[in-house]
Amino acid sequence: MTTALELLQKRRSVKPAELVAPAPTPEQIETLLTIASRVPDHGKLTPWxxxxxxxxxxxxxxxxxxxxxxxxxxxxxxxxxxxxxxxFSRAPLVIAVVSAAAPHVKIPEWEQVLSAGAATMNLVTAAHALGFAANWITEWYGYDEEVLKRFGLKPGERIAGFVHIGTAARPPEDRPRPALADIVTHFKA
Structure with a gap:
């Protein structure tokens, strides 16, 4: 099994209150954002x-x-x-991922929203790959127009997620995952 597969199998969200210093350095943040940007982006719109x-x-x-x-x-x-x-002080670093999906003549908005979600998940996974822990949340303020305006979001932009990043204060516990038999079907011709 590859290291990447092991990482994906073991990744766990850590509650923001259980994320402590150290946080990623500026160089590590640049790495995180570079990786977060390497997602499917039909039309090269950069909708996030x-x-x-x-x-x-x-x-x-x-x-x-x-x-x-x-x-x-x-x-x-x-x-x-x-x-x-x-x-925002629960974790030493928070990165907001902003979805900038907009009507386009060829690219459906839904694909653009999914691209922002992929960027958010890449950010979470990259944080874990660098040895940190993370949690992707939105909470009420991620949907509040006044908060979004004061955070500098433009009309039509939305929060895909606030990714809280730091060092896990303790090893995270796993949670029950769905049985594949409950979520997988086979298409039959």
Whole structure:
């Protein structure tokens, strides 16, 4: 069995709160994003982009999330507002993958969305290949128009995922996976 297959068989998501320093270096982040960019992209449209959220930017992003949450939930208590404020400081690095799918004369939008998903999964897999752990999540703020606007998304852009990256504080536990017999059929002529 190849190392790549072993990696794919063993990859596990790690909860953002269980991701600790160290995070990837700037050179490793460049490697991650280079690998994330090597995905099927019918028409070479590059229908995705990346936003790196690290260092003090994690707190700034969390403040945006808290402020937007508070504006929509005026009765939220301080404990809940603190949860919202720390959304991006749970892991030492967060990379947002932005889907920029748009109508095209030849390339269906669905293919463009799938390309953004493939870029997100490549990012997760590459993080694990470099010895880090990751978690791909969106949560409510990934769909909130005000948050997206304040994060610099353009009209029509969407969050494919926020990939939280760091070092696993402890080995991740596996979870039950579907039995192939339950999810595989054979087409018959």
């Amino acid at each position: 982009r990346f936003i790196i959220i690290d260092g003090a930017a994690r707190d700034a992003a969390g403040t945006i999330v808290r402020d937007v949450f508070k504006s929509k939930n005026e009765d939220a208590d301080d404990a809940r507002l603190e949860i919202e404020r720390t959304r």
